[in-house]
Amino acid sequence: MPRHLPLACLLALGAAWPAVGIAATPEEVAAQALREAPVWDGHNDVPEQLRERRKDMLEGFDFADTMNTADAGEGLGPMQTDIKRLRAGKVGAQFWSVYVSATLDGPHAVQATLEQIDVMKRIIADNPDTLQLVTSAADAEKAMKSGRIASLLGMEGGHSIGSSLGVLRQMYELGARYLTLTHFKNLPWADSATDAPEHGGLTDFGRDVVREMQRIGMLVDLSHVSAATMNDALDVARAPVIFSHSGAFAVDGHPRNVPDAVLDRLKVNGGIVMVNFYPTYVSEALRQWGANRKGEQARLATLHPDAPQVAEQGMTQWEQANPKPVATLSQIADHVDNVVKRIGAEHVGLGGDFDGGSVGVEGMPDVSAYPALFTELARRGYSKEQLKMIASGNIMRVLKAAEAYAKAHVDDPAIESPTTF
Known part of the structure; x- marks a missing residue:
């Protein structure tokens, strides 16, 4: 090498030479993880907001930016979700919750669920450059690689099927890829976490619901169900199950959260807890x-x-x-820590519950804030590979496993149940 290089050459060589011994910052680790594995969130209630605010009327609605959706007459603030903030939050896939009130009777709950599926499909169709309706893990991978947000549908509450396995199968055909077995009230076939015990978990029909869901490849979601229902479902399950938006009971003792003993069984099952941001369940x-x-x-x-x-x-x-x-972002990370320490990083995801109640968490105002949470996890020592699993790798694995189970049982006959009227 010449003894006297011009200063510009020396600077150029220094810029090209890789830094040695300089550790990446938490922000850099988080950013790299989310570039390689964008967030796949387990639960977002945009369809509920469209029903409550607009009666599912989309004329004049712009999902690109919903910061102007505050409705002072109803006491509602702006929505927490839009395309602009999903992009800022590095969201690559989303389960959209087609939630309807658990107070509706069977026929009305089924109708309302169909309407919620319709309105979310129309939102997706109206934004083809950004959103893509997907119904499989393979399609989700393709959508994410193309830069679109893979959009899947999840039913929140078994009342949505009107106690009918035939309705369950038709909801699957319409694109629903998970069913939360209950919401805040018991069903004729399953106990909720927030209602007085009635069945001691699942009834025989409830067990058949779990079996049929797994036969057709629909994810069994155990958020909102009682601990007895969790255990009954795990007794029946032969493919991994999910908690689409729940926390760790050891951190916050709300019955909506998952007890350690159930976490231990979830590890054996191969399932996943998608940590929730609802303030009362966090703090x-x-x-x-x-x-x-x-x-x-x-x-x-x-x-x-x-x-x-x-x-x-x-x-x-x-x-x-x-x-x-005030519930905080740091406390959300505490829930992630608890699940990871108990059963491993391969069993954790995120289910924010934005636009469904996750309002008021310091540091997590809306869907744009996921990078801040991943930075906090990186600051706590999580590796890039662990963050990638939490972001989307784990739920991708679980959905693939559910699909593989269904493929292996494609020739099994449908489980039948008699009509009720």
Whole structure:
């Protein structure tokens, strides 16, 4: 090498020479992971927002940017999801929840679910450069590689099938790729996590629902179900199951979260917990605060039945003395940590529940914030490969396994159940 190189040459050589011994920052690790494996989120309630805000009327609706969707008359803020923020959040695939109220009776629940499938399909069709409807793992891979957001449909609550295996199969034909067995109320065939136990888990028909879902390749989603229902479903399951939007019970003791004993069984099953961002399920302090607040309201109402203004003043004083805790991004990472330490990084994903209740988490305002969470996980020592599994690798594996099971049982006869009317 010449002894006297011009300064410009030396600078050029230095820029080209790889840095030695310089560790990547958490931000860099997270960014690289999300470039190689974009987020595949397990649960987003955009269809619910379209129903509540617009009665599923899409004329004039622009999904490119929904920051102007606040409806002061209804007390609603802007939606948390749009194409602009999905791109900023590095979202490459999304399960869109075709949720309908668990208070609807069977026929109305089925109709409303069909309407929700229709409205989400129309949103996807209206944005062909960005969104692509997919119904398989292979199609999801192709969509993500093409730069589109792979869009899958998931039914939230078994009331959506009207206690009919025939309806279940037809929902699959329409594109639904998971069914959350219950929502917040019990069904005639399954107990919910947030209702008084009625069946002790799944009934015989409920077990047949799980069997038939796996026969046709639909993911069994155990979010919202009681611990007994979780265990009954795992007794029956022969392919991996999912929790599309749940946390770790050991971190926050809400019954919507997954107990350690069930996590242990999930590892054997090969399934996945997609960690939820709903504040009360994230923060134990917030959950306790909410319970204490309800208790104080009941106490004051009992003490002052003839003077509601006195009870109201008492609640104001209580809230001033007991500030409401705030759930945080760091606590979401705590849930990820708990599941990883218990059963491994290959059994974790993310199910944000945006536009369905995940409002008010510090650091996670909307779908644009996923990179901040991955940066926090990288800061805690997660490798790029672990982050890629959490982002989308794990749910891709689970969906492929469910499809492989269905393919192996394609010649099995459909499970039949008699009509009820």
